[in-house]
Amino acid sequence: MAPITDISQLDLTRRYTYADYLTWQLTEWVELIRGKVRLMSPAPKRQHQDITRNMELPIMQFLRGKSCKIYHAPFDVRLVRSTPNGDASIETVVQPDICVICDPQKLDDRGCLGAPDWIIEILSPGNVSRDTKEKFDLYEEAGVREYWMVTPEQKNVVIYLLGEDGRYQLRGEFYTPGPIPVATLPELQMEWAEVFEGV
Numbered sequence: 001m002a003p004i005t006d007i008s009q010l011d012l013t014r015r016y017t018y019a020d021y022l023t024w025q026l027t028e029w030v031e032l033i034r035g036k037v038r039l040m041s042p043a044p045k046r047q048h049q050d051i052t053r054n055m056e057l058p059i060m061q062f063l064r065g066k067s068c069k070i071y072h073a074p075f076d077v078r079l080v081r082s083t084p085n086g087d088a089s090i091e092t093v094v095q096p097d098i099c100v101i102c103d104p105q106k107l108d109d110r111g112c113l114g115a116p117d118w119i120i121e122i123l124s125p126g127n128v129s130r131d132t133k134e135k136f137d138l139y140e141e142a143g144v145r146e147y148w149m150v151t152p153e154q155k156n157v158v159i160y161l162l163g164e165d166g167r168y169q170l171r172g173e174f175y176t177p178g179p180i181p182v183a184t185l186p187e188l189q190m191e192w193a194e195v196f197e198g199v
Contacts, residue, residue, distance in 0.1 A: 076111035
C-alpha cells in the first residue's frame with residue numbers, strides 16, 4: 001500500500017486511530033479529534049509566536065529542576081478515555097500550543113499519553129470555535145485540570161479549572177495588567193503585561 005503523504009489521500013469522512021496516524025507521512029500538521037482528521041490552521045501569525053514565547057519562558061524557568069515538564073506544538077498528546085490498550089484504540093491526538101505534564105508516567109518518546117495537567121491554546125481567528133467548544137469539551141472529558149484560552153486581538157486570558165464534578169468552572173478572565181494565578185503551579189504567577197509584551 002502506498003504511503004499517505006498528502007491530506008488528499010485521506011477519507012475525511014472516515015474514523016481513524018492513532019495507529020493510522022503513525023503511518024502518515026504528511027507535511028501538514030493534523031489532529032485527530034474523536035477519530036476525525038482535523039487540519040491545523042496555517043502557520044500562526046507572528047503575534048501568536050510572540051505570546052507563545054512570552055508564556056513559555058517564565059514557565060520553563062520556573063520548572064527548571066522540577067518534575068513537571070513543558071512542551072509546545074508540534075507535540076502529540078494522545079487523549080484516552082480509559083485504560084490504554086494500544087494505538088488502535090486511541091482516536092484523539094491533539095497538538096496544544098503549550099502544555100505542562102506533571103506525571104512522568106504519561107510521557108514517552110512519542111509524546112504524552114493521557115491528559116496534561118495544564119493546556120494553553122492561543123486562539124487564531126480560524127480556530128476559535130475549535131478551541132472554545134470542541135477542544136474545551138475534549139479537555140474537560142479527558143480530565144485536563146487547567147485550560148487557558150488566550151485571545152491575542154483582545155489581549156485576554158480566560159482560565160477554566162476542572163471541578164470536583166469533572167466539569168470546567170470559570171476561574172477568571174484577565175484583560176488588564178496584573179498577575180494571573182496558575183492553579184497547577186501555585187507558586188508561579190504570570191504577568192498579563194509580559195504575556196502580551198510586543199503584541
